[in-house]
Amino acid sequence: MKNNFLNTLIAKAQKEESPRVYVAEKVIAILAADDKQLERFWNRPFMWIAALSSAAAVAVAVLAVLLHNMWVGPLYEISEVISWVM
């Protein structure tokens, strides 16, 4: 009897009807809201300004490093010559 108790419960539980759910509208609304949020992110003007200025800053930084190397090279050679003469 006791051995069968758990099995009887399992057999009964398997017959249980679950409550009916209607989530289609809500899920579509959640997904649409997510899409709108993504759209809003890209529609913000400050977001675009920030993105463009970041890109410009990176380009300027690269150019600055290149110019620095270009100018510092000859100066270094002159200082080397001076130190050799001294």
Added chain:
Amino acid sequence: MAIFTINKSFVISPEWTFVLYLTGILSEKVKLMIDRTGEQNPDIEQSLDIGDVRLSRQGDPDAYKRLIERHQQEIGKIMWRFSRNQTVHEELVQDVFVEAYISLATYKERAPFTHWLTRIATRVGYRYWKQKAREKKFERFSFEEWDRLTTESPEEIDSSRAAELLHNLLGQLPPRDRLVLTLRYLEGCDVVETAHRTGWTKSMVKVQAFRAKRKLQKLLPKQEVVV
């Protein structure tokens, strides 16, 4: 190629079934056929699912809505094993469909859409149990009541009460053990199906089920666990 006969008057292929369904020509006939047989023809359902999955990937919300409407009761039934709180239950079903939409690109169309969806449902439910265990929220379970019930006739307990008792009893186990016992004995999945739904190997499922039964036996010392 599978061919469907509609009302014995004409024959159409699965691809055309979907095209006609979309245009609304066939929808009533498909509904009629489903009503007559009492269950959906898996071939028709699969071709409708694949068509709607392809449209959903292209961003058609109506197609995804149709997919949800076709599968929400089935997923609802699975998620009812993970939470018996109606609000949480509905949220879990929603989570399944949101997660499925996000992962829609990974559906390879080799297996039926339902199989892929039940795997996501199991993952969402298991994650919910793990979160509850981390927060140390356990199901309320009275061992005194359990002992009292075992002396009574189990036939007097209705199916809903039986499911609740088992839900709360298994809730005393760690999520991993709870999952394997729920799938194997409450959902009635065999080892292969349990392995598919959990993403574990078959031997892993067997070992886990054995360990889980041993833990259940420790919980119920007065009762021999034979399942």
